[in-house]
Amino acid sequence: AQKVTQAQTEISVVEKEDVTLDCVYETRDTTYYLFWYKQPPSGELVFLIRRNSFDEQNEISGRYSWNFQKSTSSFNFTITASQVVDSAVYFCALPGQGAQKLVFGQGTRLTINP
Amino acid sequence: DTAVSQTPKYLVTQMGNDKSIKCEQNLGHDTMYWYKQDSKKFLKIMFSYNNKELIINETVPNRFSPKSPDKAHLNLHINSLELGDSAVYFCASRGTGTQAYEQYFGPGTRLTVT
Numbered sequence: 001a002q003k004v005t006q007a008q009t010e011i012s013v014v015e016k017e018d019v020t021l022d023c024v025y026e027t028r029d030t031t032y033y034l035f036w037y038k039q040p041p042s043g044e045l046v047f048l049i050r051r052n053s054f055d056e057q058n059e060i061s062g063r064y065s066w067n068f069q070k071s072t073s074s075f076n077f078t079i080t081a082s083q084v085v086d087s088a089v090y091f092c093a094l095p096g097q098g099a100q101k102l103v104f105g106q107g108t109r110l111t112i113n114p
Numbered sequence: 115d116t117a118v119s120q121t122p123k124y125l126v127t128q129m130g131n132d133k134s135i136k137c138e139q140n141l142g143h144d145t146m147y148w149y150k151q152d153s154k155k156f157l158k159i160m161f162s163y164n165n166k167e168l169i170i171n172e173t174v175p176n177r178f179s180p181k182s183p184d185k186a187h188l189n190l191h192i193n194s195l196e197l198g199d200s201a202v203y204f205c206a207s208r209g210t211g212t213q214a215y216e217q218y219f220g221p222g223t224r225l226t227v228t
Contacts, residue, residue, distance in 0.1 A: 033215045039155075045204060045219035089155055095215055100170055101147065101159040102217055109155075 002027045002096050006105035013082055014113050021077040021108045023092030029053075032094055034068065034075045035102065040088040051075060082112045117141050120205050120220035127195055128228055135190045135223045137205030145169075145208040146188040147217065148180060150201050157204070163188050192225075200227045 003026040013019050025034065036048040049059065051068050059066045063080045079086050092105040118139045127133050139146060147170075148160040162170035166182045177193045188205060205220040 035216070037219075043202065043224075044221045045206075047216060047218060050216050091157065096159070100145070100162055100164075101172075102157075103159075104157040107155045107157075 002029075002094055002103045004092050004094055004103055004105035006090075006092055006108050008108045009106070010109045010111070012111040012113060015084055016081050018078060018080050019082050019110065019112075021079075021090050021092075021110065023075045023077065023105060025073050025075065025092070025094050027073075027094060029097075035093040036066065036075075036077050037091045037093065037104075038088045039091065039107070045091075048077075079110075082110075084112045084114055086110060087112045118205055118207055118218050118220040120203075120223050122223060123221060124224050124226075126226045126228065129195055129197060131195050132191070132193045133195060133225070134192070135203055135205075135225075137188045137190070137220055139186055139205075139207040139218070139220075141207055141209070141218065143207035143209060143218075144185055146182065146185070147206040147208070148188065148190050149204045149206060149219075151204060151222070152201050160203075161188075161190075195225075195227045197227050200225055 005024045032053045034051045038046045038048055056068050065078045067076045089107045089109045091107045093102045096103045121136050145164045147162045149157050150160050151157045159172050160174045161180045163182045165185045179191045182188045202222045202224050204222045206217045209216040
């Protein structure tokens with residue numbers, strides 16, 4: 001069955017530091033998607049990125065970048081020059097079997113201190 | 115324009131009561147979901163509907179009954195509320211075409227059972 005592991009429960013850094021959130025996944029599917037969501041203190045779930053398994057190019061969006069490595073089943077998320085507004089819980093996810101649901105990791109609580 | 119909306123945002127009630135949470139999406143999606151987020155932030159699928167038909171029921175107690183009057187609405191009714199039902203409930207809908215597999219979440223309903 002699909003499984004997502006975010007081993008880092010909590011991370012705390014000082015503003016402007018770079019920080020990487022780890023995500024390791026298990027799937028039997030040969031092609032699949034991977035996702036990151038952000039949950040700020042206000043509570044909503046914000047979609048950040050979707051990644052296809054057949055495209056291993058790294059993706060960059062402003063201060064955010066994602067490193068997908070199929071060989072190690074990892075899809076890590078890096079925030080460069082972190083800001084206080086980046087403080088949130090971040091979730092990695094992939095579709096469950098049949099792609100009818102999302103299976104989420106446990107989440108990583110990121111705190112950026114001024 | 116709110117894509118996925120839920121009402122109410124907060125719900126405080128006593129054990130044994132019956133309550134409903136409403137969800138509406140204006141994205142034209144066919145598939146909608148209910149997820150439960152517990153106090154440890156763990157997100158888990160409860161139900162999924164595709165075009166008004168139930169396709170996923172993840173061993174949720176039968177006190178929980180989803181109802182989809184049309185494909186834009188998915189409501190959640192909970193009978194005989196228990197303390198353990200306290201959680202945040204998220205409604206979501208799933209994209210199609212180039213946004214297939216992406217799920218868009220409502221703002222969540224924080225249910226507190228006393």
